[in-house]
Amino acid sequence: MAFVRACGLSELEEDTPKRVELDGTPVSVVRTEGEVFAIHDICSHANVSLSEGEVEDCQIECWLHGSSFDLRTGKPSGLPATRPVPVYPVKIEGDDVLVSVTQES
Numbered sequence: 042m043a044f045v046r047a048c049g050l051s052e053l054e055e056d057t058p059k060r061v062e063l064d065g066t067p068v069s070v071v072r073t074e075g076e077v078f079a080i081h082d083i084c085s086h087a088n089v090s091l092s093e094g095e096v097e098d099c100q101i102e103c104w105l106h107g108s109s110f111d112l113r114t115g116k117p118s119g120l121p122a123t124r125p126v127p128v129y130p131v132k133i134e135g136d137d138v139l140v141s142v143t144q145e146s
């Protein structure tokens with residue numbers, strides 16, 4: 042599982058998703074509730090960037106139709122999305138946020 046640097050920890054504002062591209066994969070990095078999560082940036086319902094949505098209760102909301110995805114599991118909490126979005130392992134090393142997109146969990 043190869044971890045690559047996504048961004049600096051100090052660049053992340055609480056509850057403000059940051060979109061990055063890692064090995065060609067769009068990823069939304071989110072700092073919330075004292076943790077950092079990485080979730081695939083494209084909604085499973087349509088081609089919408091999740092990083093443009095709001096974060097609340099460890100979920101990120103798709104702004105288009107309102108499905109929220111759990112940042113820990115990628116599972117949608119309600120319709121219209123029915124399929125989960127991939128989430129990726131995160132490691133923090135100093136100020137570096139490292140994400141592995143090679144193995145989805």
Ligand code: FES
Nearest residue numbers: 084086087103106
């Ligand atoms: S595009 Fe995300 S819920 Fe429809």
